[in-house]
Amino acid sequence: MKPIRTKRLILRNWEERDRDLFFRINSDDRVMEFFPFRRDRAASDALFDRLRAGIAERGYGFAAVEIIATGECIGFVGIADTSLEPFLLAGTVEVGWRLAPEFWGHGYVAEAARAWLAFGFEEIGLAEIVSFAVFDNRRSTAVMERIGMRADPPGDFDHPNIPDTHPQLKRHVLYRLSRETWRKQEQAAT
Numbered sequence: 001m002k003p004i005r006t007k008r009l010i011l012r013n014w015e016e017r018d019r020d021l022f023f024r025i026n027s028d029d030r031v032m033e034f035f036p037f038r039r040d041r042a043a044s045d046a047l048f049d050r051l052r053a054g055i056a057e058r059g060y061g062f063a064a065v066e067i068i069a070t071g072e073c074i075g076f077v078g079i080a081d082t083s084l085e086p087f088l089l090a091g092t093v094e095v096g097w098r099l100a101p102e103f104w105g106h107g108y109v110a111e112a113a114r115a116w117l118a119f120g121f122e123e124i125g126l127a128e129i130v131s132f133a134v135f136d137n138r139r140s141t142a143v144m145e146r147i148g149m150r151a152d153p154p155g156d157f158d159h160p161n162i163p164d165t166h167p168q169l170k171r172h173v174l175y176r177l178s179r180e181t182w183r184k185q186e187q188a189a190t
């Protein structure tokens with residue numbers, strides 16, 4: 001992918017030097033509070049390789065976020081193909097994020113996600129981008145609202161891949177944003 005620059009960030013494909021940070025965000029209890037599993041180093045490295053290859057191939061994906069001022073990689077934000085029939089049909093594109101905790105609360109995720117929405121709607125020509133999260137993941141749904149997405153309660157679903165051992169993680173909320181609504185919001189903001 002061609003790196004995307006925002007005011008404070010570079011969104012780019014993964015580099016070898018990011019592996020430790022990537023493992024940390026996949027194994028940290030605070031970051032993974034709403035996931036039923038943690039990844040060990042081998043599983044994290046395997047996912048890292050898959051994400052990197054996918055981004056190289058498609059030009060987008062859950063990409064690394066780097067702070068321009070310090071050169072630090074702080075986590076990922078990106079858009080990705082997703083499907084979870086019958087809740088999310090094939091061809092759906094989601095926007096998603098995961099940051100190391102010391103970088104929460106600076107607006108980095110919203111800044112990166114806005115750039116990815118622009119890329120998805122303008123460069124790829126998507127008609128819609130969705131996002132979803134565990135019902136209780138308020139930090140994540142707050143980002144969705146901050147970047148102009150709207151809840152679609154009839155689309156909420158019980159995630160079929162969450163094991164019965166974690167009933168509190170089953171219910172997911174769905175947010176949507178159409179290109180048309182995004183354009184109107186962009187025009188209103190300028």
Ligand SMILES: CC(C)(COP(=O)(O)OP(=O)(O)OC[C@H]1O[C@@H](n2cnc3c(N)ncnc32)[C@H](O)[C@@H]1OP(=O)(O)O)[C@@H](O)C(=O)NCCC(=O)NCCS
Pocket residue numbers: 030031032034097098099100103104105106107108109110111132133134137139140142143146
């Ligand atoms: C969900 C998550 C990505 C949200 O990160 P975040 O830093 O809260 O999100 P934002 O980038 O939108 O930052 C917003 C916060 O930065 C603050 N902020 C500080 N400086 C800012 C600035 N210059 N510009 C904008 N906001 C700023 C905002 O006031 C807001 O603070 P608040 O949470 O106290 O209201 C993060 O908590 C995370 O990685 N969680 C674990 C993984 C996860 O659950 N992923 C989602 C799975 S669906």
